[in-house]
Amino acid sequence: MGEYRGADFFELDDLLTDEERAIRDTTREFVQRELIDTRAIELHHRAGTFPVELAPRMGEQGFLGPTLHGYGCLGLSSVAYGLIMQELERGDSGVRSFCSVQGSLCMYPIHTYGTEEQKQRWLPGMAKGELIGCFGLSEPDHGSDPSGMETKAVPDGKGGWVLNGVKRWITNGTVAHLAIVWARTPDGIRGFIVPTDTKGFSAPLIEGKFSLRASVTSELVLEDVHVGPDALLPGVTGLKGPLSCLSQARYGIVWGVIGSMQAVFDEALRYTQQRSQFDRPLAGFQLVQEKLVWMHTELTKAQLVALRLGRMKDEGKAKPHHISFGKRNNCWAAREVAKLGRELLGANGVCDEYQVMRHLMNIESVYTYEGTHDIHTLVLGEHLTGLAAYRG
């Protein structure tokens, strides 16, 4: 086993099943060997590329769509899924994002809203990582408020559809084989499975990102994209389709960012214990201890939130506002922890020899995507007051 061991102040390990623990440990080992020991993540981050060669490896391990049943998926508990996301994000948020998008945003809607034929066609290959999906909801002018979506799907009169529009901030866009595209139809918002080699479909890369550099983000441009009747996800109409997917993915983020905090805290603790200034270890200074304690406290609280949320989810009791609470709190904590961790590493903290700066850069995206911090604040505000501040 590698030398990394996550902080577990309240011995939450005791609340996990043997199976959940084993799943966590084997994922941790995968990340250590495939991403960290090989320096793969450092080099992909530097180059701004996604380690696409890992997709089938992650499929083989069982990381893709693991909570789904059948079609090559494992039917794991939500907590087991959360632990996988946690360990992947300990490596890098970009790799975790890949799995979130593949499993929660693409496989989940096919599994939940698709026909048997669609499931058979797409899910086994996606579970193996041979087929990669991306999720088209956000648009250049419609981020936090997807109800303003402009992408349109028009019936072609023969049972098929013609799609037009632009999607933006699409993880996996340039490496995907299929896109789940949400578009306005005469009946309301519907979901479509669009193979990315369909005529009129293109996915230009968004260059110059300072965050999630080991993950590709693109636009999806749909110009008279003609798909057959088998492209429509028949099981859902309206925004609740994409929002239900986002609930799954946000839940994964609640756990994922714990991994980021663990990586940063572990590195900062080791560093400050090892490095001496003024003839004693940095960790012996009060100002340093204050930061370490703060980081550790928020990390520990975030773990308690995630575990309780996961158990509620498995019991069918987790509501969107519970997930908003977890996403909002844990991403905020991870953002603060990353900043403090970087501070504690001094000048070394800005180099990619250490992980803190990468996590600090990544967390800006994670804090923002799948409902910004402020949007989740408003969800909770509405839950508490009954008044929806984001509606007029």
Next chain:
Amino acid sequence: MASKVLVIAEFRGGKFKKGALECVAAASRLAPALGGGDVTALVIGGADAKAAAASLGKQGATRVLAACADWLAEFNGDAYARVAADVVRAEQPALVLVAATLDGKDVAPRVAARLDVGYAPDVTKLAVEGGKLAIARPLYAGKAYANVTLAGAPAVVSVRPNTFALLEAPGADAPVADVALAFGAGDLKSKVVAVEAAKTDKVDLTEAEVIVSGGRGLKGPEHFVLLEALAAELGATVGASRAVVDAGWRPHHDQVGQTGKTVSPNLYFAVGISGAIQHLAGMATSKCIVAVNKDKDAPIFKVADYGIVGDLFDVVPRMTDEVKKLKK
């Protein structure tokens, strides 16, 4: 109660192992406290072992038993343990010592199991205190030491090499008597069919007992031959700092430190490495650290157990020569 000590003296590669000689010396020092009597050495091997057997007297053996035959020339744990257990039964010593080499640690537990007595492996302390054996051994890779007691007679103990000194005034040869073997080659269920010299290259860094690492002080990839020569003599693995890996002088899998491997060998040589925190992160838990650096203020000297201030281009070749001499 018998009061003799019996040493199973390992003979390999044309000579007795240093650890075996140390055990004989230790036995001769312990014997009086155990009530006196013979210090017996048992030699198992081929003709060359028998020829050298008498020399164990120089380290204090009062008599030597030779169980030597062609078919015992190659090490065979099954056979050696059976021979040794038969001899121990006949001799009834109070204490059986073996050097804790790989072969010693293979034989000793089998002897103890055959005799149904206690076995203390790889001890670093062995003394007689108040008429009883006082034994201590490291556990958890040296993070704790256990004081252990053994039941049954004799006590079987394997002793970590370098625990005991050789006698300062070596004695004379000892008389050698042959042991009658109760079984033959045909009775063995295992047999060595080939022996090759171990490839000295590449024990993985994380597994290596000894590591010789080089840094920017080497001045170029071509000078790593100096470290390789030293490593070959020490049976060590060569490591590198990040600076030289980034410079392309050494491959990434040789890198020790923050983004490389974390190692914890018994002995770590940091040669021409200043000791940046990134490097220390990967090797600070080594049990013994030796630094060679021409800058006496280099941070590596703060974590080193032993240091030599000097030009590595002079120091390292000398070290290789001196190690060669010591091995002879």
Next chain:
Amino acid sequence: MRIVVCIKPVPDTAARIKVHKDGARIDPDGVKFTLGPYDSRCIARAVALKGAGEVVALAAGAAAGEAEAKKRIKDALALGCDKGIFVPDPAPENRDPLAVAKALASAIQGQGGADLIFCGRQATDDQALAVGPMLATLLDLPCVTDAVGIEVTGGSARVQRAAEGRVETLEVTLPAVITGQRDIGDEQYPKLKEILAAGKKPIAEHKVEWAAAKYAVAGLVPPPEKAPGKIVGEGPDAVPALLNLLQTEAKALAL
């Protein structure tokens, strides 16, 4: 082939080991256990060798206690073992290797023997390297320690043993006990579906009368304090003194 792999939970190598203040044991606070690293490599080799047979993971004398031992058996099952056997132990701490070997021998005989028995070369906690050779002796089987390779043909095996400075090749009749060095098999981590499958594999118990200890730990002490570092000297002339210190004082150099 019917293969038994003897396993033991050991503290993970990153664990901070401290002597408990009672002086009798390791402070368990914060110590996490894993399957012994040599054990898991032996499992990899055993699974590759088993053919139409089965691989049994057997745990006895685990200082970490029953719950840990059973978890590690599950780990072994996830790595491809077909079933587990656990030997309950009322007093597992600092268990005598000979008593452990007797318990393992009883369990192996109790399930009808084996064609091949693997043990890791050592447990990384007590580092005795004793149980494998002792087990072989008790079962009157040949034993090869520190094996780095094994091929089985019919009723015998050809085994490479990494000895000091040499690699021996041995012909061994089966059944035999093999203790595995690092290269006996690959280090591995299970896929998730293997973890799920492991939960459905059987774990049996084999009760034994534990033998009286022939070896006992009377107390544990922390290692001696490290002396502060010293500059041995300047230039190449300091080398002999350095090597002498490494041999006599640090005991770090065995030539």
